[in-house]
Structures are given as structure tokens and as C-alpha cells.
Ligand SMILES: Nc1ncnc2c1ncn2[C@@H]1O[C@H](COP(=O)(O)OP(=O)(O)OP(=O)(O)O)[C@@H](O)[C@H]1O
């Protein structure tokens with residue numbers, strides 16, 4: 087009940103919030119750097135996240151996504167650059183900012199000693215929410231993430247997907263303006279992933295600003311209005327999923343596999359078909375706006391691939407183009 | 416000016432306290448679960464068992480017990496306040512070393528808490544308050560037992576209770592500071608040895624005055640000695656200016672511990 | 687190929703190499719500190735009374751030796767066993783090999799007995815240095831210590847395999863291990879206990895161990911005769927072992 091009401095509250099001033107965002111984004115990072123000793127995990131990134139948008143960091147392991155998220159969550163001090171969140175300084179105003187953030191860290195940090203429901207009520211108290219309100223809020227959120235039946239169970243026996251949903255519910259307990267989600271669905275089965283996506287989508291619809299990291303293309307395409315591709319602590323490209331695909335890939339891709347000889351011997355033979363070729367350990371990707379035409383051209387040259395697949399290009403292709411590497415190993 | 420600043424300071428202090436209380440509240444919630452409750456209850460028995468074994472059992476072998484100042488008291492009345500102090504120490508250290516370390520490193524409990532407006536100092540304070548709540552329950556029960564056994568009077572027991580909180584505070588603050596330096600569970604072996612040595616050699620079972628001279632000096636530097644002397648003075652009703660000195664020592668010890676702990680926690684947790 | 691029991695034993699030894707420093711402290715230094723605190727300082731007051739017939743230090747030293755065996759056995763048969771089921775799930779790993787459940791229990795207990803024996807040797811040497819050894823039978827205290835280790839480790843194994851949270855170890859220590867240490871004749875003769883408490887002391891494995899050890903280092907007779915005490919300890923060992931194997935099978939069945 088309260089959840090619905092508060093969400094209505096959130097969606098009502100949305101137009102106004104968007105006006106304000108023109109003046110100052112909710113999150114503004116310029117030349118943001120994070121160093122651990124000599125090692126630079128985040129090497130000067132510029133990011134602006136506007137109110138009501140779903141913003142994604144896409145990148146492989148070690149790209150610096152979590153390091154960035156921890157700085158935005160005000161639990162890790164930037165080593166350089168400027169960072170402002172909700173118009174405040176994360177180092178000085180940490181508590182005030184955190185009061186309005188919801189955080190779903192990469193690794194669940196649920197309290198194993200207490201029940202599912204108590205995890206929410208206890209957490210709410212850290213935000214100064216009254217006991218009565220905390221209980222009410224917990225029940226609504228359990229409903230929201232479909233854990234009502236497990237309310238009085240301990241956390242440990244929950245499945246990975248349930249724990250993840252509980253962590254997400256916990257991140258919403260203070261009715262945050264911004265929700266930070268570090269790899270919200272990694273390790274979940276497809277069904278659990280879809281449930282989480284659906285819930286995040288609902289949040290987005292209600293005007294909550296989402297910032298998430300992922301190394302799943304489909305997740306980024308599903309959820310993000312805008313994203314940056316990160317690798318080695320730097321941002322390689324920025325835009326909406328569609329824009330990025332248009333800019334860094336063709337409309338379609340042909341995946342060719344050959345059973346004989348080494349793949350690179352085919353590179354020369356395929357030269358000139360489509361716009362660009364990409365060699366992977368097990369296949370060759372052929373980028374072309376019309377995949378079927380390209381396949382015809384391949385056959386014309388008397389090449390006999392063992393399998394041919396024509397598909398629409400995705401963020402995976404964007405990433406491959408930008409870094410020369412595949413994203414998920 | 417003052418009228419403006421004071422309410423603001425008070426409001427900030429209240430907010431701090433509320434956040435610390437939320438950390439304490441988490442422990443109360445956890446304590447309500449069945450297994451934990453047993454652990455809490457069983458904690459009361461340890462000092463009682465020591466009192467009965469050493470104070471009464473061994474006490475029966477001691478025909479007459481004369482303190483260095485010439486007073487003669489039952490051996491059990493001598494040992495009881497020491498067990499009270501030791502139990503305040505053990506209770507505070509159990510919560511603030513092992514449990515605190517486990518919550519920080521293994522359960523990663525505070526990673527979640529730090530994402531909220533709660534600050535490291537408030538976490539430290541909240542955990543310390545919990546340790547004191549738990550320790551005070553034990554102290555009340557133990558003092559009750561002492562009164563029942565005729566080892567102190569009800570009046571002195573009431574006076575001794577706040578003193579046990581000070582002892583708990585001293586060890587709780589330092590325990591937390593130490594826990595932030597612990598690398599793995601194996602390190603607790605060392606902490607335990609030190610704790611046990613304090614337990615045995617703080618004028619606990621024999622007057623510190625009967626130790627060899629070098630040891631007397633060392634013992635007087637350690638906190639449990641001051642806790643034992645303070646509580647012994649109060650429960651046997653022998654007052655002196657020295658008790659103020661013991662109290663001051665313990666409070667200083669607590670403040671230093673708490674200051675180190677919150678600074679170290681910020682370093683460890685805000686990576 | 688080595689016997690699976692021995693393989694389990696060896697596995698434990700490998701982990702011991704990483705933690706031996708801390709364990710030397712707790713399994714050797716603690717009893718020595720106890721001996722100093724009680725024997726020397728409190729001993730001064732007790733000896734003035736003279737009710738025991740021997741120096742107080744000589745009286746408690748053998749008691750502490752037996753109780754050291756209990757402490758080491760209890761320490762090693764609790765958290766490490768729980769860890770094997772819950773934290774690093776070593777036993778589950780072993781079950782996927784030809785190792786049988788009795789092998790797990792025996793191999794692990796063998797390792798604990800080795801630890802007990804090492805601590806006992808150390809403590810006996812310290813006793814000799816303090817002049818607390820008064821009989822040529824003193825070396826017999828070592829097998830007694832090992833037997834006490836077995837008679838306590840085995841039933842505690844069963845307990846550890848039964849409980850679900852490690853918090854319950856605090857309960858075991860406070861309601862069994864500590865009371866035994868304090869009331870089973872280590873610090874004062876059990877005769878002065880009220881009847882019910884004395885009966886509990888008689889049932890406890892530690893009291894029998896204390897009697898045997900004291901006889902060995904002081905050359906005095908035991909309360910019930912040597913073989914009675916030994917039989918009692920063997921009974922605890924066998925019953926504990928059978929129960930432990932049973933509880934292990936139950937725990938690893940699901
Ligand atoms: N506390 C730390 N101390 C030292 N190095 C760190 C620390 N945290 C992260 N790093 C390093 O910084 C780099 C970026 O790590 P980060 O966790 O931000 O990557 P990520 O993009 O989140 O990767 P993943 O997809 O694996 O979660 C890595 O090389 C990592 O080893």
C-alpha cells in the first residue's frame with residue numbers, strides 16, 4: 087500500500103525532476119579515478135546519469151564496474167576527478183547521499199543469522215525508519231519480489247535467485263531515488279533472471295533511476311536507456327543500445343564455421359564481402375547490412391562453411407568491435 | 416548563538432545514537448532465535464562455575480585467608496568480585512573480538528550496513544552497546560547470586576553494577592580495536608592466551624600483593640587488575656581514593672579503544 | 687596404497703602444518719599458566735592449611751595434565767568437525783572417495799590423539815621442571831592422557847555431527863567441558879562436593895583420568911583401583927565412537 091503510494095509520489099514529480107536534471111544530473115562524474123596502490127582500476131571516466139533513466143555499465147571481468155559503483159555508493163573514496171551525487175559530495179555528505187540510495191552489491195551481504203523478513207526490518211532501521219513502518223514496508227517488498235511465503239525462513243537455505251531478490255528488496259527499503267545494481271542477475275537461471283528484469287522494469291516505469299552493471303548483452307539491451315561500454319577502467323563508447331549497434335556494428339551478422347583447416351586461411355578468401363570481418367577461435371563473423379546477400383556471396387566464391395547463421399547484431403558485436411575481445415568468456 | 420548550536424548538536428547526537436541503536440537492534444533480533452538464546456543463557460554459568468569451584472571448593476582447603484592489609488575474609492568473598500570483573504571482560508571481548516570479526520570479515524554484515532547512512536563509528540558504538548547490554552544481564556544475575564550466597568550486601572551490589580559496565584566498556588572498546596587488526600581465526604589463539612593470562616594474574620585468585628615484585632608492576636598496568644580492584648573494593652565495602660583511580664584508568668582505556676576501532680573500521684571498510 | 691583411515695589422518699596433518707603455532711599456545715601455554723597461577727600463588731594459601739597431605743602444586747599438576755587432554759580433544763573435536771560438515775565440507779568431499787565413514791572418524795580422532803600426546807609430553811616436562819613429578823610411574827600419565835583424549839573426543843564427535851549451528855559449542859563447553867574441568871577433582875578432591883555433584887564427577891571421564899594421572903605422578907593409590915578407572919574410560923571411548931559413526935552416517939546421508 088505504502089509502496090504504491092510512495093511510488094505514485096515518485097512518479098508525480100517526475101516531470102519536475104526531469105526539468106531539474108537539465109540543470110544537474112543525479113550522478114555526475116568527471117575524470118573519475120580509482121587506484122588501489124599502484125593499480126588503476128578506474129582510469130578517468132566521465133558519466134552523467136539523469137533522473138528517471140536506466141543507465142548501464144557494460145564490461146568484462148575486471149573492467150572497473152564494481153569499483154565505479156562503490157564510489158557512487160559512497161563506500162569508496164575516489165582517488166581523482168570529481169564526483170557529485172544528488173548534488174552532493176560523496177566524501178563529505180556520504181550519510182546524506184546514502185540515505186537516498188538503494189544498493190544491491192555484486193555479492194549478497196544478507197544477514198544469515200536472522201529471517202528473510204527481519205533482514206528487511208532490521209535494514210530499514212539503519213535508515214531511521216520507524217519499527218511500524220519498517221514492518222509494513224517489509225511486507226510490501228516481500229510481496230513485490232515474491233518472497234512472502236519465505237518471510238519467516240532463515241536466509242541460508244534460499245536459492246541463489248531468491249537471495250538476489252531479497253537483496254533487491256532490501257535495496258528498496260528506504261524508497262530510494264537511485265538504485266545501484268551491481269550485476270543483478272549474474273548466476274541466476276533464465277527464469278529467475280526474467281523475474282528480476284520484470285521487477286526492475288516496473289521500478290523504472292515508476293520513475294526510479296537505475297544504475298546497473300552487467301556483462302550480459304541481453305540484460306543491457308532489455309533494461310538500459312543508455313549505457314557505457316567499459317574496459318580496462320576506461321569508457322570505450324556511450325549511447326543507447328540501438329545507437330551503439332548502429333554506430334559500431336552493421337544491421338546483421340553472419341556467423342561462419344568451417345570444419346577443415348585453420349580459420350585464418352579463410353580470412354583472405356572472404357575479403358571484400360560485407361563491411362568487416364572478425365576472427366574468433368571457433369568462427370568468423372561477417373558484418374553486413376544484408377546477411378542473406380553476404381551468404382550468397384560466400385557461396386559464389388565456392389566456400390563451403392560447415393554452418394551458417396544469420397542474426398541481428400547485438401551489443402556483443404559492439405563490444406567485440408571496440409575491444410577485439412568477446413565479453414563473456 | 417548558543418541557543419542555535421545546542422539543539423543542532425543535540426539533534427545530531429540523537430541521530431547518531433539512533434543509528435547505533437539500529438545496529439544494536441539487529442543483534443537483539445538475532446538473539447531472539449533459538450540457538451543463540453541458549454548461547455546467551457549459558458554465558459551466565461561460566462563465572463558461577465568458577466566461583467563455586469575455586470571460591471568454594473578450593474576455598475575449603477584454605478583454612479584462613481588473610482589479605483595483605485591484615486583483614487580476614489572468606490576466600491569465596493575474595494574470588495567473587497574477581498569473577499564478576501572477569502565475566503564482564505569475557506562477555507565484552509566475546510562480542511567485540513570474535514563475533515565482531517566474524518560479522519565484519521565472514522558474514523560481511525557491515526558491507527550492507529555501510530551502504531546506509533550508518534557510519535563506522537556508529538557501528539562500533541552499536542556493537543559496543545550490545546556487548547554492554549549482554550554483559551550487564553550477566554552482571555545483574557551474578558551480583559544476585561553473590562547477595563544470595565552472602566558474599567556482598569544488596570546495597571553494595573547496586574553500587575557495583577555500574578562499575579561492571581565500566582569494566583565491560585574498557586574491554587569492549589579495546590576488543591573492537593584489536594579485532595580490526597586480526598587477520599584470520601588463528602589469531603584468536605593469541606588473543607585467548609592474553610585474555611586467559613589476564614584472567615589468572617589480575618589479583619583474581621590471590622592478592623596481587625603476593626606476586627613477585629616485577630609481576631606486581633606489570634599487573635598494575637593491565638586493565639583487568641583495575642576492574643578486579645574496583646569491584647572488590649565495592650562488593651567488600653572497602654572504599655578508598657584508589658577506586659577513583661581505577662575508574663579513571665578504565666574509562667581512559669575504553670575511550671582509546673573506541674577511537675582506534677572507529678578509525679580502523681573506516682580504513683578497512685571504505686576500500 | 688595406504689589405508690583410508692591413514693589417508694584421513696594425513697589430511698589432518700597437512701592442515702596442522704598451517705596452524706601449529708597458535709595451537710601450541712592454546713594447548714600447552716594455557717595449562718602451564720594455570721599451573722603457575724593456581725599452584726604458586728593460591729598454593730601458598732592452601733599449603734598453609736595443609737589439609738591435602740601434598741603440596742598444592744603437586745596436587746593440581748596431574749589434574750591439569752588430564753584436563754589438558756580434555757581441552758585439546760574438545761577443541762579439536764568441535765569446530766574443525768563442524769567445519770568439515772558445514773564450512774569447507776571436507777567430509778562431503780571424502781565421501782565421494784573410497785573413504786568410509788568409520789575411516790573418517792578414526793582418521794580424524796587419530797590425529798587428535800597425536801595432538802593430545804604432544805601436549806601431554808610438553809606438560810609433563812614442565813611438571814618435572816617444577817619438581818611436581820614424584821614417582822617412576824610418571825610416564826604412564828601419557829597413555830592415560832591419550833585415553834582421556836579418546837574418551838572425550840569420541841562422544842564430542844557425535845555431538846558435533848548432530849548440532850546445526852556452531853553456537854551450540856558454547857553450550858557444550860559451558861555445560862560439559864568447563865564443569866568437568868572445574869569439578870572433576872582437578873583443583874580440589876571431589877569428596878567435598880555435595881552428593882549429586884559427586885555422582886556427576888564419577889560419571890565424567892575426566893575424573894577417572896585425573897585419578898589415574900595423579901596416581902602416576904605422585905605414586906599414590908587411586909580411588910577405585912587402576913583397572914576400574916581404565917575400564918570406565920574405555921567404555922566412554924567405545925560408546926562415543928559408535929555413536930559418532932552413527933551420527934556421521936546420519937549427517938552424510940542426505
Ligand atoms: N579492494 C581492491 N584492492 C585491490 N584491487 C582491487 C580492489 N577492488 C578491485 N580491484 C581491482 O580493480 C580491478 C577492477 O575491479 P572491479 O571489481 O571494479 O571489476 P568489475 O568490472 O566489477 O569486474 P567483475 O565483472 O569481475 O565484477 C580488478 O583488476 C580488481 O582486481
Ligand SMILES: [Mg+2]
Pocket residue numbers: 151152153192268
Ligand atoms: Mg564487479
